[in-house]
Amino acid sequence: xxxxxxxxxxxxxxxxxxxxxxxxxxxxxxxxxxxxxxxxxxxxxxxxxxxxxxxxxxxxxxxxxxxxxxxxxxxxxxxxxxxxxxxxxxxxxxxxxxxxxxxxxxxxxxxxxxxxxxxxxxxxxxxxxxxxxxxxxxxxxxxxxxxxxxxxxxxxxxxxxxxxxxxxxxxxxxxxxxxxxxxxxxxxxxxxxxxxxxxxxxxxxxxxxxxxxxxxxxxxxxxxxxxxxxxxxxxxxxxxxxxxxxxxxxxxxxxxxxxxxxxxxxxxxxxxxxxxxxxxxxxxxxxxxxxxxxxxxxxxxxxxxxxxxxxxxxxxxxxxxxxxxxxxxxxxxxxxxxxxxxxxxxxxxxxxxxxxxxxxxxxxxxxxxxxxxxxxxxxxxxxxxxxxxxxxxxxxxxxxxxxxxxxxxxxxxxxxxxxxxxxxxxxxxxxxxxxxxxxxxxxxxxxxxxxxxxxxxxxxxxxxxxxxxxxxxxxxxxxxxxxxxxxxxxxxxxxxxxxxxxxxxxxxxxxxxxxxxxxxxxxxxxxxxxxxxxxxxxxxxxxxxxxxxxxxxxxxxxxxxxxxxxxxxxxxxxxxxxxxxxxxxxxxxxxxxxxxxxxxxxxxxxxxxxxxxxxxxxxxxxxxxxxxxxxxxxxxxxxxxxxxxxxxxxxxxxxxxxxxxxxxxxxxxxxxxxxxxxxxxxxxxxxxxxxx
Numbered sequence: 001x002x003x004x005x006x007x008x009x010x011x012x013x014x015x016x017x018x019x020x021x022x023x024x025x026x027x028x029x030x031x032x033x034x035x036x037x038x039x040x041x042x043x044x045x046x047x048x049x050x051x052x053x054x055x056x057x058x059x060x061x062x063x064x065x066x067x068x069x070x071x072x073x074x075x076x077x078x079x080x081x082x083x084x085x086x087x088x089x090x091x092x093x094x095x096x097x098x099x100x101x102x103x104x105x106x107x108x109x110x111x112x113x114x115x116x117x118x119x120x121x122x123x124x125x126x127x128x129x130x131x132x133x134x135x136x137x138x139x140x141x142x143x144x145x146x147x148x149x150x151x152x153x154x155x156x157x158x159x160x161x162x163x164x165x166x167x168x169x170x171x172x173x174x175x176x177x178x179x180x181x182x183x184x185x186x187x188x189x190x191x192x193x194x195x196x197x198x199x200x201x202x203x204x205x206x207x208x209x210x211x212x213x214x215x216x217x218x219x220x221x222x223x224x225x226x227x228x229x230x231x232x233x234x235x236x237x238x239x240x241x242x243x244x245x246x247x248x249x250x251x252x253x254x255x256x257x258x259x260x261x262x263x264x265x266x267x268x269x270x271x272x273x274x275x276x277x278x279x280x281x282x283x284x285x286x287x288x289x290x291x292x293x294x295x296x297x298x299x300x301x302x303x304x305x306x307x308x309x310x311x312x313x314x315x316x317x318x319x320x321x322x323x324x325x326x327x328x329x330x331x332x333x334x335x336x337x338x339x340x341x342x343x344x345x346x347x348x349x350x351x352x353x354x355x356x357x358x359x360x361x362x363x364x365x366x367x368x369x370x371x372x373x374x375x376x377x378x379x380x381x382x383x384x385x386x387x388x389x390x391x392x393x394x395x396x397x398x399x400x401x402x403x404x405x406x407x408x409x410x411x412x413x414x415x416x417x418x419x420x421x422x423x424x425x426x427x428x429x430x431x432x433x434x435x436x437x438x439x440x441x442x443x444x445x446x447x448x449x450x451x452x453x454x455x456x457x458x459x460x461x462x463x464x465x466x467x468x469x470x471x472x473x474x475x476x477x478x479x480x481x482x483x484x485x486x487x488x489x490x491x492x493x494x495x496x497x498x499x500x501x502x503x504x505x506x507x508x509x510x511x512x513x514x515x516x517x518x519x520x521x522x523x524x525x526x527x528x529x530x531x532x533x534x535x536x537x538x539x540x541x542x543x544x545x546x547x548x549x550x551x552x553x554x555x556x557x558x559x560x561x562x563x564x565x566x567x568x569x570x571x572x573x574x575x576x577x578x579x580x581x582x583x584x585x586x587x588x589x590x591x592x593x594x595x596x597x598x599x600x601x602x603x604x605x606x607x608x609x610x611x612x613x614x615x616x617x618x619x620x621x622x623x624x625x626x627x628x629x630x631x632x633x634x635x636x637x638x639x640x641x642x643x644x645x646x647x648x649x650x651x652x653x654x655x656x657x658x659x660x661x662x663x664x665x666x667x668x669x670x671x672x673x674x675x676x677x678x679x680x681x682x683x684x685x686x687x688x689x690x691x692x
Contacts, residue, residue, distance in 0.1 A: 010111065013121045014104050021100045021128050024402050025409070028092040028138050032414040035438050036295060036431075037141035040066040042077055043086060046564035050595055051082035055563065064254040072199040073144040091140045098146035099137045103128040105153040106366065112160050114218045119377050122394050123369045129401045131290040131408045132283075132365065135358040138412040139295075145362050148201035152363070155193035159211055162186035163219055191239050198247040203363060205248050206341050208240035213336055217329035248344075274303045276346040279356045280339065281310035287361070287368055290404055292425040295411075295418055296432055299355045330374040337367025353431070415439035430459040434466050437473065446477055457486075464490040464497050471503065483507065498528035502537055509541055517541050525554075532562025536571045543575060552579050559588070566596035573605060585609065593622065600630035608639050616646040627659075634663035634672050641679060645688045653683045 033043050042048050047059045052075070060074035077091070084090035103124050110120035127133070136145040165183040197204050215221040215233050222229045234241075278300070286293070321332040345360040380386040411421040419436035423429055437452030453470040460466060471486030484507060490500040505520035521538040528534055539554035555572040562568050573588030586609040592602035607622030623640035627633055637660035644653035657680045664672040679689040 006117065009117065010108075013107065013117070013124075017103050017107060017121070017124055017128055018100050020125065020398075020402065021096065021103060024129060024405050025096045025099070025137060026093075027406075027409060028096060028412070029089040031088060031092055031138065031412055033088045033140060034412070034418055034435075035415045035442075036418070036435050037066070037139075041141040041143075042081070042091070045077070046562070046566065046595060048074065048077045049081055049086065050078070050564050052078045059564070064257045067255045067257070068144075068201075069250050069254040070144050070148075070199060070201050072196060073147055073201060076143055076147055076200075077140075088140065091143070092138065095137050095140065095143055095146055098143075098150055099128070099133070102146060102149045102153060105150070105157065109153055109157050109160065110370075112157070113214065116374075116377075119373050122373045122398075123366065125398050126369045126373070126401070127366060129398055129405055130287070130365065131293060131401065131404045132286055132358045132361045134293070134405055134408045134412065135295065136362045138409055139359070142359050144201035145203070145359055148197045148203055149363060151193045151197035151200060152204040152207055155190045155197060155207060156210070156214070158186050158190035158193055160214075160219070162190055163215075163221065191243070194240055195243055198243060202247045202251040203344060204341075205244040205344055208237045208244060209340050210337060211237055211240070213333045213340075217333045271303055272347050274307055275299065275355055276348055277307060277310050277314065278303065279346050280314055280342065281306075282356055283342070283361055283364070284313070284368070286358075287365055290401075290408075293358055293408055294422045294426050294429070294432075295358075296422055296426070296429060297355045297357065298426060298429050298431075299353075301428070328375065328378065331371055334367040334369075334371035334374070337370065338364045339367075341367065416443075428459050430456045430463065430466065433459065434463075434469060437469060441473065441476070446473065449473055450477060462493050464494050464500065467493070468499055468503060475507070480507070496527050498524045498531060498534060501527060502534050505537065505541065509544070514541065514545050518545055530561055532558040532560075532565055532568050535561060536565075536568045539575060540571060543578070548575075548578065551575055563591075564595060566592045566599060566602065569595060570599065570602050570605070573602075577605075582609065582612070586613070597625075598629060600626045600633060600636070603629065604633065604636040604639075607636070607643075611639050611643055611646075614646075616643045619643045620647065627656075632663040632667050634660050634667060634669045634676075637663055638672060638676055638679070641676075641683070642689055645679075645683050650683050650686050654680060657683060 033039075039045070045065070047056045047063075047065075050056050056078050057071075057075060060071040060078070063069075065074075076094075080091045080094060106127055107120050107124035110123055111117055114120065136142045162183050165181075165186055194204070194207055197207070212230070212233060221233060317335060321335045325332045341364040342360065345357070347355070376390060380390045411417050415435060416439045419432045419439065422432035423436065426432065433452045434456035437449040437456065440446075440452060441449035450470070450473040453466065453473050456463070456466040457470050467486045467490035471483040471490070474480075474486060475483035484504065487500045487504050487507070490497055494500075501520045501524035505517045505524060508514075508517035508520065518538075518541050521534070521541045524534045525531070525538050535554045535558035539551045539558060542548075542551035542554060552575045555568075555575040558565075558568045559572045569588045569592040573585045573592060576582075576585035576588060586606065589602055589606035589609060592599060593606050596602060603622045603626035607619045607626060610616075610619035610622065620640060620643040623636050623643060626636040627640060630636070637656055641653045641657035641660060644650075644656060657676055661673065661676045661680070664670065664676060675689075682689045
């Protein structure tokens with residue numbers, strides 16, 4: 001095959017890979033958000049919902065949120081919101097596009113490294129279609145996986161170019177930008193892409209080790225040069241190792257601050273090692289037989305079960321890889337790629353409560369795919385007939401994987417299906433019960449939700465978040481005492497849990513027991529002084545207690561702490577309005593509307609403020625929107641009719657005023673009825689209500 005034919009074949013392969021991914025994954029455009037991480041990442045993340053702005057970008061770089069620091073991922077979600085709003089279809093398709101790009105980049109990388117066109121294509125196809133990768137692609141919150149991998153593969157491609165250029169363009173003297181040697185340009189580019197990868201997700205902190213593996217095979221930069229060559233090549237990558245170390249430190253503190261890192265008391269080191277061994281073995285099994293996949297895998301009840309078999313398999317594969325290294329170097333490289341890239345998430349430093357996760361295999365499985373494809377190809381090399389059989393077998397495997405991926409995708413359509421399936425394929429799965437409860441509660445199925453929350457608490461009674469959810473479910477069912485007991489149980493588990501104090505405070509506030517409400521709200525703020533929402537809640541209780549100056553101070557501080565929270569902005573606006581600072585109140589209401597355009601109350605307050613400032617067109621826009629969002633909003637309809645009259649649209653004003661009158665009568669807002677009647681009389685005479 002000449003170069004032109006090879007090049008044409010390469011691009012046909014790229015097209016085929018893209019079409020396969022589209023055929024399998026296009027259905028995600030109809031999928032919803034799920035209530036596992038998507039609220040933290042998108043739907044309830046006020047900074048992300050605000051879209052791209054200097055403030056939100058600064059937030060992305062300066063905040064640890066959801067136990068992570070990955071500013072590039074936050075910015076990508078902000079861009080989604082800016083372009084698509086809170087529609088889930090388009091962000092799902094962005095994930096698919098990134099996965100497709102990763103697949104093509106992987107194919108091009110392997111083909112450039114090895115020159116093996118069809119082997120590289122099969123590895124890329126396995127990467128594209130394996131069901132273990134569904135989680136990384138179909139879950140909007142896992143944007144960080146596909147985005148980080150994109151830049152990681154670009155880094156490796158640039159590194160390969162650096163190595164090639166270093167051989168063909170030795171260093172030469174010169175000055176100025178035009179004389180910068182090509183190898184240094186590719187070296188810098190590779191490092192820059194690596195930095196972007198870490199800014200999306202720190203999963204690829206092991207990338208410099210992958211580079212060393214590629215130096216061994218297929219780049220063969222260590223051939224017959226011994227340990228000194230290894231040291232020289234490792235030193236060459238010191239900037240990558242430095243960035244990886246920095247990212248690891250930042251990630252550890254981010255996850256510890258978010259409560260994701262479990263202490264040694266929660267899981268002994270020996271248990272972590274046992275779970276890591278089980279994890280490696282389980283990932284291999286699921287690669288070959290991808291069934292009973294779950295969004296969350298609980299720790300097994302007996303971690304020692306099957307440990308000897310798992311150890312034996314890992315040791316035997318490792319020995320074979322080292323023994324055959326001269327004949328089959330790809331076996332050692334692929335095996336160490338798999339083992340090494342899983343190290344950050346294998347559980348030696350336990351992050352989260354899961355034993356393993358499908359998403360963790362997105363990069364590591366590439367190593368095993370290389371081992372399998374290159375190994376089978378080497379075994380089939382002698383005979384043409386066996387190669388034909390191998391091609392047929394590869395096609396059959398890829399078709400089977402595509403079917404399995406389509407089957408697995410269906411569970412990601414919504415939270416109900418996702419967690420119902422998780423409960424069907426796992427045992428004693430507390431997170432799945434909890435999140436299924438949340439999904440059922442959102443549909444108004446309160447008793448079913450209560451049962452799921454209760455099951456989550458039974459499995460994990462020391463999880464304070466499950467206790468809070470169960471308490472809130474009791475409260476919605478009218479079981480006040482049961483709710484209070486769950487909140488107090490959460491405090492017995494964690495006496496410094498601010499949310500429990502806040503919920504108790506809100507419970508007392510609903511009963512107008514202001515002293516008890518205030519005591520609990522103050523304690524909540526003391527436990528979590530940087531939480532803007534808690535300060536805003538405290539401000540509301542202070543206001544109701546008649547301590548207006550203190551209430552305003554808390555609301556303004558809440559805005560400083562949580563500027564992207566629409567509720568905080570709205571509460572601050574109300575406090576400023578009561579203090580007579582109407583211009584500042586208007587700015588807070590405008591911010592609340594930008595952050596949550598679906599808030600009828602924020603729309604009304606902004607519209608009323610505009611009306612009083614005689615900005616009638618803007619007032620009409622917000623007041624009519626408030627009525628759409630809350631059809632019987634009598635006071636909003638009253639002001640809306642006034643804005644129409646001020647604009648000379650008296651016939652429309654009469655229609656809206658009549659709606660306001662009917663709404664006031666229906667909702668018991670009798671204090672509005674006399675004013676609406678006077679306004680109607682004025683409109684019928686073509687006078688504004690204010691000017692009559």
